[in-house]
Amino acid sequence: MTSPEEFSRLQSAMSQAVEAHWKAFLFEGILLVVLGVAALILPPLASLATTIFLGWMFLISGIGGLIATYWARSTPGFWWSLISAALAVLTGMLLLARPMQAVLTLTIVLGAYFLAEGVATIMYALEHRRELSSRWSWLLISGLIDIAISFMVITGLPSSAEWAIGVLVGINLLFGGATLTGMALAARKSNT
Numbered sequence: 005m006t007s008p009e010e011f012s013r014l015q016s017a018m019s020q021a022v023e024a025h026w027k028a029f030l031f032e033g034i035l036l037v038v039l040g041v042a043a044l045i046l047p048p049l050a051s052l053a054t055t056i057f058l059g060w061m062f063l064i065s066g067i068g069g070l071i072a073t074y075w076a077r078s079t080p081g082f083w084w085s086l087i088s089a090a091l092a093v094l095t096g097m098l099l100l101a102r103p104m105q106a107v108l109t110l111t112i113v114l115g116a117y118f119l120a121e122g123v124a125t126i127m128y129a130l131e132h133r134r135e136l137s138s139r140w141s142w143l144l145i146s147g148l149i150d151i152a153i154s155f156m157v158i159t160g161l162p163s164s165a166e167w168a169i170g171v172l173v174g175i176n177l178l179f180g181g182a183t184l185t186g187m188a189l190a191a192r193k194s195n196t
Contacts, residue, residue, distance in 0.1 A: 022191045030188035036181025047170025054169050055103045055110060063096025111165040114172070115157035122150030140165045 008102045043050035069089030073082065089133060125147030133140040157168045 005139030012023075015028075019184065019191075022187060023194060024133060026191040028083050028187045029184050029191070033181045033186075033188055036177045036184060038181075040176070040181055043174030043177060047174065048166040050173050051107045051168070052103055052168030054173050055099055055106045058110070059096050059099030059106070060102065061096070062092045062099060066092030066094075066096055066121030103106065107163040107169065108162055111161065111168045113160075114168060115154050118154035118157065120149045122147045122152075122154060125150060 010133065066089050071091055073089050076082070076085075080182045125143055126184035127147075129140045129147060132143075157164050160168075
């Protein structure tokens, strides 16, 4: 467990790092905002790009896993590791071979995820409503929003596959970029 002194030291070191490199954070933030806006303007293209990116990630990690498994073939769990790496390679190849069909599949998975996340968040809110006093309602609202997103995605299939992943990725990039930009500008002000 981290002591308050260690936490304060860590926080100070982080603040100094942000202040020293605020231009890099600003650049990254602006880049993420631009990519987020582009994804929101062209969600089908962003959905396809995300699917292709995931395909390459699975393929590369699977190949890396196969190499590492081969080198460690005498260790326990070799076959499970081999199966896991082979599945990653297969998943990557499938995503890259048929990215448009993969967008539909990923959209279905995304809808199911938001539904499960929404139900879990609502149950968490209801379970902790006494301890969290008035803050539990924010968790409840978050869970309801997750379920609403899931409903929009799932009931809109197959046409929602064109926009769902792209819009959600765009929103994530936009807010992440805005946060980094704000953080960089605040660090610049405290640095001058």
